[in-house]
Amino acid sequence: MTQPVRTAPTLAEVAAAAGVSRSTASRALNDSPRISEETKKRVRAAAKEVNFVPNARGRALAVGRTEIIAVLVTEPLSELFSDPTYSEFLSGITEELSESSYLPVILQASSTHERNRAREHFERRSFDAVIDVSPYKGSELLEVLRELGVPTVLCGQLEGHPYRDVFSTVYSDDEEGGHFAALAMKDRGRKDIVAVLGPQDNPAVVDRLRGYRAVLGEDLPDANVIYTGWNSGDGYQAMHQILAREIAFDGVLCGSDRIAAGVITALNEAGLSVPADVSVVGFDDHEIATRCVPALTTVRQPLREEGHMAANIALDMIKGAEPTTTVMHMQLVQRDSL
Amino acid sequence: MTQPVRTAPTLAEVAAAAGVSRSTASRALNDSPRISEETKKRVRAAAKEVNFVPNARGRALAVGRTEIIAVLVTEPLSELFSDPTYSEFLSGITEELSESSYLPVILQASSTHERNRAREHFERRSFDAVIDVSPYKGSELLEVLRELGVPTVLCGQLEGHPYRDVFSTVYSDDEEGGHFAALAMKDRGRKDIVAVLGPQDNPAVVDRLRGYRAVLGEDLPDANVIYTGWNSGDGYQAMHQILAREIAFDGVLCGSDRIAAGVITALNEAGLSVPADVSVVGFDDHEIATRCVPALTTVRQPLREEGHMAANIALDMIKGAEPTTTVMHMQLVQRDSL
DNA sequence: GTTAACGGTGCAACCGGTTGTACAACCGCG
DNA sequence: CGCGGTTGTACAACCGGTTGCACCGTTAAC
Secondary structure (H helix, E strand, C coil), X not given: CCCCCCCCCCHHHHHHHHCCCHHXXXXXXXXXXXXXXXXXXXXXXXXXXXXXXXXHHHHHHHHCCCCEEEEEECCCHHHHHHCHHHHHHXXXXXXXXXXXXXXXXXXXXXXXXXXXXXXXXXXXXXXXXXXXXXXXXXXXXXXXXXXXXXXXXXXXXXXXXCCCCCCEEEEECHHHHHHHHHHHXXXXXXXXXXXXXXXXXXXXXXXXXXXXXXXXXXXXXXXXXXXXXXXXXXXXXXXXXXXXXXXXXXXXXXXXXXXXXXXXXXXXXXXXXXXXXXXXXXXXXXXXXXXXXXXXXEEECCHHHHHHHHHHHHHHHHCCCCCCEEEECCEEECCCCC | CCCCCCCCCCHHHHHHHHCCCHHHHHHHHCCCCCCCHHHHHHHHHHHHHHCCCCCHHHHHHHHCCCCEEEEEECCCHHHHHHCHHHHHHHHHHHHHHCCCCCEEEEEECCCHHHHHHHHHHHHCCCCCEEEECCCCCCCHHHHHHHHHCCCEEEECCCCCCCCCCCCEEEEXXXXXXXXXXXXXHHXXXXXXXXXXXXXXXXXXXXXXXXHHHHHHXXXXXXXXXXXXXXXXXXXXXXXXXHHHHCCCCCEEEECCHHHHHHHHHHHHHCCCCCCCCCEEECCECCCHHHHCCCCCEEEECCHHHHHHHHHHXXXXXXXXXXXXXXXXXXXXXXXXXX
C-alpha cells in the first residue's frame, strides 16, 4: 500500500533510451563540443523522457567535489541568530551561493565536541571550501584546514595574519568607518566629542577608535571614551554617566546603532535636543537606525556584500585561485541626527 | 612556496601498508566479524600511521547515503533568526544529529528560485532525509518529496493529514497547552477571563483557544477573545482596548510570553496588580517570561525535545522505519503571575 | 584418509557518474 | 588510390569506498 519507491533513473538508462553509450550521454548532457548537435538533442530528449537528474553522489566522486561549502561559526546557534550582524552576513553568503550549484552548511564550533565533529568532516573532505565567519588566532581548526589544504576564507582581520599566504581574508575597514563618522562630526563643526563604544577588547572597536582619533585629535579626549556593551541599555547608562559629569560636549560617536538609540533617549530625558544641541552618529546601519527619532546618521558596514564576496572568493579558490585579501569599504548614511 | 597539497591517503594505501587487500582493510576498519582480531589491529595501526580518514564522497557512493539531512524552512533567514521558537527547535535538531555522523543543512524555500534549487537538490538525492520545519498544505515541494520517496518529517500538524501514510509528523499538542493554562486559571478561582491571542488564522492559535474553551466554557465569552500579533506591543495595545471597555475580568490568557509582557505593563499602568487583581498566563516559556515582574506563569512547548524527536525519526526513516505521528506534550511552568 | 565445516582473506563487481584515448567514418586533396 | 585531417562515438579506466562470493588452509569428524 506504500508508494512504490521508484529508483532514480541512471545515466545508463538515458543512454540506452537514446541509443548511445554512457560516455556520449554524459558529454551530451554536459554540452561537450565533441558531440554533434543532433545527438545532443536526442540525448536531452531521452533524459527528459525518463526524468533523469544526475545523482549527486556519483557526480561528487567523479569530479572530486561535493559542491558543499561549510560556514564555520564559533558562536552558539542562539547567539548567532539573535545577532542581526550575522544574520545579514549569512544571508549574503547564502544568496550568492544560490546562484551556483553550491550548498552552504552552517557548522557550529563552540563546544569541543562540535569542533571535533567539524574536524572529522574536514578530514573526510565533506566540503570543497570553508568560510570562517569569526576566525580567531590560534584556532586549532584553522591549523587542520591549513594542513589539509582546504580552500578557506576568513571573515575578519587576524592580527599578524598568520595564514595570509594560505587563506583568503575579507573584512570591513573599521578604521575607515571611524574616519567617516568623525569627519561628519567635524564637517558639522562639532568640537567636543564623546565616544560610547563596544567592549574594549573587540578589535573592531579598537580600529574604529583609531579612525575617530585620526580625524578629531584633541577634540576627542581620552576621558571622553567609554567602553560598554552593544545594546541600547548600555548606551542609555553610559550617557547618564557622561551627563552626570557635567562636561561640555556637542557630539556623540556610538559603537552601534543600538547604543545610539539608548544615548538619544538619555539625551532627550535630560532635555537636550538631537541634533540641535548634540549630534549623534551610530554604527552598523541596523534596522533600528531608521526608527530612531530623529532618524540616525550612521556608518554602514556592507555585511551582505561581504557575504557575497566571501562566497565568491571561496568559489574561486575551489577553482584554484590564489588566496587574496579583500577590504570592504564603509559608507556614511546621512540621516537626521547630525 | 605554497604548502604542498598532500593528497589524502586512500584505503588502498592503508591496505598496502598493512599488507592486506583493500576489502580486508575496509572490513577491518568497519569492525566486521569476519576479520581476525590480529588483522584488525594491524590495519588500524596502518590507518593511524598514514592518517587515514575515509573519504566522504567515495563512501557516500558506495553506501548509497550522503549522511546529510536537509532542514527545510519556508521563512526567510532574517525572520527565522529573529524568532526564538525556530532557534531553539533548530538547536534541538542540530544537537541530536551531532550525536550521529549526519550533518544538517538549512534549506530555505521562501522564494520561487529557492524552491527550485531545493527541488533540484532533492532530485539529485543530495539528502538522505528532509525535516520540514513549517510544512503547509499544498506545498509543491512536499509533492516532489513524496514522488521521490525521500524520508520526510513534518514539524507541525497538517489539517487533513494528506500525507499521513508517507511522511512522519511531530507536533506539540496546542489544545492540551490551552487546557493547562485554562485549568490553572480555574484552580486559582478566576471566573472572568480575557484571551489575547496571536493571529486568527494561525492553527496553533485555533487549537489553544479550543483548549481554553473546553475548560472555561462561559467564563471565557466570545467577546473577550482578541486576536493580534505576537509581540509585546500587540499585547500592550490589546490590553488597553480591553481596559477601555470597562468590563470586569480577573484573568488574562496570552498567546505568547511577549504578548503577556505587554499585557502586564498595560495592567500596571492602569493601577492593577498582577497577580493580586488579575492573573496572567503566557505561552512558550520564552526567555522574557523570567524577566517579567512578576515572573510569568506560562506554558512550555518542548521545542528542543521536538527537534530531538524530529531528528531521530528522520534517522529511523533512513534506516527504513515506517512513518509515524508523534505528539509532544505541553507543560505548565508555575511562576508568580497567577 | 577423505570430507565437511569453518574462519579468514582476496578477487572482482558495484555504486553513478566523468574523461583519456582509440577507432571508425567521412572529407578533400594530391 | 592513399594520405592526413576532422568529426563523432564507444571502450575502458577512474574517482574511493563497500560487499557477494570464491577460495584457501586448518581442524574435527567419520
